[in-house]
Amino acid sequence: MSVAVIGAGLAGRAAALLLRASGLDVTLIDAGPGATALGGGCVDTAAASPGVSWLPWRDPLQGRPLLPRERVQLVVAEQPTHPYTVAFGSDGDAACQAIERSIDALRSWLSPSGLAVEGSLDDARVLANLPGTVRVADYVLTGPSSGDLRGREEVVWVDVPGLEAWDPSYAARTLAYDLEALGLPAPKVRVLRGVWPERLAEPRVARLAPRLDRADVQTTLCEALAGQGSPERLLLVPPMLGVDHVGACLSRLGEATGGAVAEVLGHAPHATSGFRLQRALEQACSGVTVRRDRVSGLRERADGFELQFGEEPALDCGAVVLATGRYVGGGVDAAGVVREPLLGLPLYDADGRRVDGVPAHRSTRKGYANAQPLYSAGVRVDPAMRPLTARGEPWHGRLVAAGDLIGGFDPARERTGMGVALVTAARAVETVQAEMGHTG
Amino acid sequence: MSRVVRTRVLIVGGGINGTGIARDLSIRGIDCVLLEKKELGSGTSWASSGMIHGGLRYLQKDPEVTLHSCVDSGAIQRIAPHLIFRIPFLMPVFRDDPIGPEILEIGLEMYDRYVPFKNGRPHGRLTRDQALEIEPKLSPHIEGAFTLDEWGVDAARLCAANALDAQGRGAQIMTHAEVRSFLRDVPGGRVTGASVRDRVTGEDFVVEADLVMNAAGPWAPEVAEMAGEGFRLRPGKGIHLVFERRVSQMAVYARGVDGRDMFVFPHEQNAMAGTTDDDYYGDLDRIQTTEDEVAYVLEAMERSIPSIRQHRVLHAIQGVRPTLFGFGAYEDELSRDYRIIDHGAEGDAPGLFTITGGKLAAYRLMAEDAADLVARELGENEPCRTAELPLPGGDAPLDIAQTSRRFRVGLPAALRLGFRHGAGATSLLAATEFDPSPPRTVCACEPVLDTELRHVAREEGLRRLTDCPLRVRLGVGACQGAGCAAAAAAVLGQELGWEPARAIREATELATSRWHDVAPVLDGAQVAGMEVHRAVLFGLIGFSESLR
Ligand SMILES: Cc1cc2nc3c(=O)[nH]c(=O)nc-3n(C[C@H](O)[C@H](O)[C@H](O)COP(=O)(O)OP(=O)(O)OC[C@H]3O[C@@H](n4cnc5c(N)ncnc54)[C@H](O)[C@@H]3O)c2cc1C
Ligand SMILES: Cc1cc2nc3c(=O)[nH]c(=O)nc-3n(C[C@H](O)[C@H](O)[C@H](O)COP(=O)(O)OP(=O)(O)OC[C@H]3O[C@@H](n4cnc5c(N)ncnc54)[C@H](O)[C@@H]3O)c2cc1C
Numbered sequence: 010m011s012v013a014v015i016g017a018g019l020a021g022r023a024a025a026l027l028l029r030a031s032g033l034d035v036t037l038i039d040a041g042p043g044a045t046a047l048g049g050g051c052v053d054t055a056a057a058s059p060g061v062s063w064l065p066w067r068d069p070l071q072g073r074p075l076l077p078r079e080r081v082q083l084v085v086a087e088q089p090t091h092p093y094t095v096a097f098g099s100d101g102d103a104a105c106q107a108i109e110r111s112i113d114a115l116r117s118w119l120s121p122s123g124l125a126v127e128g129s130l131d132d133a134r135v136l137a138n139l140p141g142t143v144r145v146a147d148y149v150l151t152g153p154s155s156g157d158l159r160g161r162e163e164v165v166w167v168d169v170p171g172l173e174a175w176d177p178s179y180a181a182r183t184l185a186y187d188l189e190a191l192g193l194p195a196p197k198v199r200v201l202r203g204v205w206p207e208r209l210a211e212p213r214v215a216r217l218a219p220r221l222d223r224a225d226v227q228t229t230l231c232e233a234l235a236g237q238g239s240p241e242r243l244l245l246v247p248p249m250l251g252v253d254h255v256g257a258c259l260s261r262l263g264e265a266t267g268g269a270v271a272e273v274l275g276h277a278p279h280a281t282s283g284f285r286l287q288r289a290l291e292q293a294c295s296g297v298t299v300r301r302d303r304v305s306g307l308r309e310r311a312d313g314f315e316l317q318f319g320e321e322p323a324l325d326c327g328a329v330v331l332a333t334g335r336y337v338g339g340g341v342d343a344a345g346v347v348r349e350p351l352l353g354l355p356l357y358d359a360d361g362r363r364v365d366g367v368p369a370h371r372s373t374r375k376g377y378a379n380a381q382p383l384y385s386a387g388v389r390v391d392p393a394m395r396p397l398t399a400r401g402e403p404w405h406g407r408l409v410a411a412g413d414l415i416g417g418f419d420p421a422r423e424r425t426g427m428g429v430a431l432v433t434a435a436r437a438v439e440t441v442q443a444e445m446g447h448t449g
Numbered sequence: 450m451s452r453v454v455r456t457r458v459l460i461v462g463g464g465i466n467g468t469g470i471a472r473d474l475s476i477r478g479i480d481c482v483l484l485e486k487k488e489l490g491s492g493t494s495w496a497s498s499g500m501i502h503g504g505l506r507y508l509q510k511d512p513e514v515t516l517h518s519c520v521d522s523g524a525i526q527r528i529a530p531h532l533i534f535r536i537p538f539l540m541p542v543f544r545d546d547p548i549g550p551e552i553l554e555i556g557l558e559m560y561d562r563y564v565p566f567k568n569g570r571p572h573g574r575l576t577r578d579q580a581l582e583i584e585p586k587l588s589p590h591i592e593g594a595f596t597l598d599e600w601g602v603d604a605a606r607l608c609a610a611n612a613l614d615a616q617g618r619g620a621q622i623m624t625h626a627e628v629r630s631f632l633r634d635v636p637g638g639r640v641t642g643a644s645v646r647d648r649v650t651g652e653d654f655v656v657e658a659d660l661v662m663n664a665a666g667p668w669a670p671e672v673a674e675m676a677g678e679g680f681r682l683r684p685g686k687g688i689h690l691v692f693e694r695r696v697s698q699m700a701v702y703a704r705g706v707d708g709r710d711m712f713v714f715p716h717e718q719n720a721m722a723g724t725t726d727d728d729y730y731g732d733l734d735r736i737q738t739t740e741d742e743v744a745y746v747l748e749a750m751e752r753s754i755p756s757i758r759q760h761r762v763l764h765a766i767q768g769v770r771p772t773l774f775g776f777g778a779y780e781d782e783l784s785r786d787y788r789i790i791d792h793g794a795e796g797d798a799p800g801l802f803t804i805t806g807g808k809l810a811a812y813r814l815m816a817e818d819a820a821d822l823v824a825r826e827l828g829e830n831e832p833c834r835t836a837e838l839p840l841p842g843g844d845a846p847l848d849i850a851q852t853s854r855r856f857r858v859g860l861p862a863a864l865r866l867g868f869r870h871g872a873g874a875t876s877l878l879a880a881t882e883f884d885p886s887p888p889r890t891v892c893a894c895e896p897v898l899d900t901e902l903r904h905v906a907r908e909e910g911l912r913r914l915t916d917c918p919l920r921v922r923l924g925v926g927a928c929q930g931a932g933c934a935a936a937a938a939a940v941l942g943q944e945l946g947w948e949p950a951r952a953i954r955e956a957t958e959l960a961t962s963r964w965h966d967v968a969p970v971l972d973g974a975q976v977a978g979m980e981v982h983r984a985v986l987f988g989l990i991g992f993s994e995s996l997r
Contacts, residue, residue, distance in 0.1 A: 044984075049984075059991050060991065084454075122857045138988065138989050140938070140939055140956075140989055140990070141939070141949070141988065142936035142991055144991070171889060172886075173894075174891060174932065174933065174935075176889065176899065176936060176943075177891070177938075178943060179940070179952070183939070183944075183949040186948070186949040186950065188950065204886065210886070212889075212890060250846045275989070278893075279932070283540045289491060296583075335980060336976045336977035337980050342978075343971070343972060343973060343976035344972065345972065347976075368971075368972065369971040369976045370740070370971040371740075373969075373971060376961060376964075377957070377960045377964035378960075378961070378987075381983075382981075384975070384980060409915055421987045422983070422987050
């Protein structure tokens, strides 16, 4: 009997790839992109989240910046509902090892597409965001990954005239200010104007990025920026250096300018980083059986499950990985009341309170930046990633969950979203393997 | 010693009444200072339906209000044609309506007599099939429909236009300036000015004036109380739901479970549905839309447009009507007319006047009345000219296509700029005409250009990012600020010399104020919308003072 993976974001694709590697017969159900395609170029596993007390960027006592590894320890010590804690208890080392294994796997999946995952749990990168604020990141994809600001003598923002929401003049000031606030020496920051090729003046990232996948267009840009770099100087450009060939574009720019070039961090629609990840994952899944459809119902049967697809033929399978995401993905729905649409699984916020069955706004609090129960809501799982019923028992032995569908953490605020997707997918796959009598 | 500003007339409140009076006085050459504790129009005026309607619903009980509204609607169209848009209405007829179509039509025929004053078309009558053809989302249970003609306005921009005109004629307009107490010449004597706090800088200063006009809308009793004067309003809370883009082609009437008339109508780039009317005695500075109100509005709309719940509600708007007090009457039957109180004649605070009640649509007439009285008090006899002189930008039509070509901006951007600034869009854009690169789009929903943001910061005295949803409609579209908060903070930061920390704080506060309006209506697609919103803004801004 095969295994069905419902949801084709990072969690679902990771699960499908791991299942296939272990020799299981797997069908991935792909209903189109979710949150993964909107990501900002970081694969956050334990990045600093300055608004969250238990994910500080600095050691509160000693004042020195924390390593991502130390933050994982803080998560499992401080946040009992976080999926890392659910999976590994207070064993932070085990969580770190799982993260590192998952990142290695991700690296192998993405490398054929030329997309590298840089970073480690023992170092933090300091990167520039589009408005000039900085982000302390752990793992970063090709594009922004070469933009570490530490130790630079000079940072130069390349102006792209007319580009929407891109305004380097003030960003340069903000960058200098934020680095100083982090206690890091601020490099000289300036804006490079008047060199961007006129042919490449486009207001929208979504129009510019695909053009830069073409070699001749890259050549135009290389010629325009030729000689502008130096080893001590970092050139920062908007997050639009191609969709499928960002690696090639960056290395050509590096050669032409004679220095370091990187994208700043941004989000859709002002960046293409998430689309790159989604496309590279799709390519990695080319050997996986994919059914492009949306699951409309999930029924338990004696020997497994039946997946329903509206009028289309149903699919039988022996085990199910639910990787349907949150609100963006569609794993949690909030029309009228908050609910998990396929099975009606109970949903809990980070404080362990149930939120399903009530209107979404009742799970909100005043103050935008405060913890919002609504946005930490998802299914509760056991350490084997089996969703639990309201009585705390596994819903079904061979039903597991992965990614944003699992509640107890807030991917926006806590910056562990993709880390959770990868680690929970790996743990869920282990459970399926054990249940199906397979050992990878 | 705190700073002292001297003027003849101090106006408290920068809603439509305060700004309208400031303009009227300035045209008459009477020096005045207007103090607004937040942003121009941020009180009731922003919360209104933005309709310069003739007040059909007041026809039966208060035809005076209908007449005022219609006459002045015509005047507003003359002086600010750019800010006005036609809203054709459709009134579906159901079998179980309490008032049959024949009687309804008699009412509409009566209304037709007022309609020419506001350049409207007389009402029309449609069969069921005609109505469904025009408005396919209408309930199949209708039996026919009437049409009538009303006008909409950007209320916040109308306040700004009045204030800017006043400023151009010498008035001082101060936003984020809150009146905290009044000055008296002797204890209990004449009101001679006010102590004011600048809520941005924290500075306390004093404005001395010959006369004070309290135009604080629903806050008017609170302000009068500072001079020991008591009078009562019957504050009526009203909310609207704002939908993404259009719900219907025309405005459509709906009926609440309690029989009240409501409507869903196109408003600017979006659609609005409302409104409610309930007594409100809570904190005027923390009005929040409740679950019951949202349910009540949606339920009413559902009767006319059954698919209403499939539309994405972006946010709510809430406000309180400064309705004149009438004991025991139902909320809806309270008078919509206005009063000017002379606290010297009617109380113990000579020098203080309060204007209260009324409607947006009748603001110009109310302002004329108030300014006549002020002029008399001050011994001036210049007549009112606000019905003839155009508001800024209203003097000539803007050629949208030519503006788009000449200034290298897209047609939608040119159109919206023309809507907000009228003919003034030309000089606004001329500031960047010869820049090497064209203006940048900061907010793609509206769209808003960086050039416009720079203009409102430089020329219109805009002070905070949280003022932008009102002043230029930034962040009130589908993205609710996710796409533009950081970029707009940067542009204003440059213009207003903000430290980066201040710009980050401004962006944070914009997000917080949008959340206030969005949280009560979170449902369906908007829950996912705000999930993206949070991921983007937490990513870009960080929301942390702890870094610093
Ligand atoms: C705007 C934004 C920016 C972000 N930036 C970052 C970042 O920079 N770094 C980071 O680490 N994290 C980031 N996150 C969080 C991160 O993207 C998520 O935590 C992660 O991608 C979740 O992956 P997932 O596979 O669980 O969910 P998703 O990627 O949402 O995938 C769920 C999938 O399930 C599918 N699905 C749902 N229901 C069905 C059904 N019935 N049948 C079939 N398929 C179905 C959906 O189509 C969707 O493709 C961001 C999130 C957002 C929204
Ligand atoms: C839901 C709703 C729908 C409506 N629809 C319509 C409509 O479609 N058409 C129509 O014609 N009318 C409509 N109205 C009525 C109309 O909005 C009001 O009559 C009008 O806006 C009142 O304007 P105002 O200037 O008196 O008050 P406001 O706009 O409230 O202005 C008062 C100002 O005073 C300021 N203020 C308060 N205290 C102080 C202080 N101490 N110091 C300095 N400033 C202070 C406030 O911040 C505020 O901005 C509607 C009202 C509501 C609530």
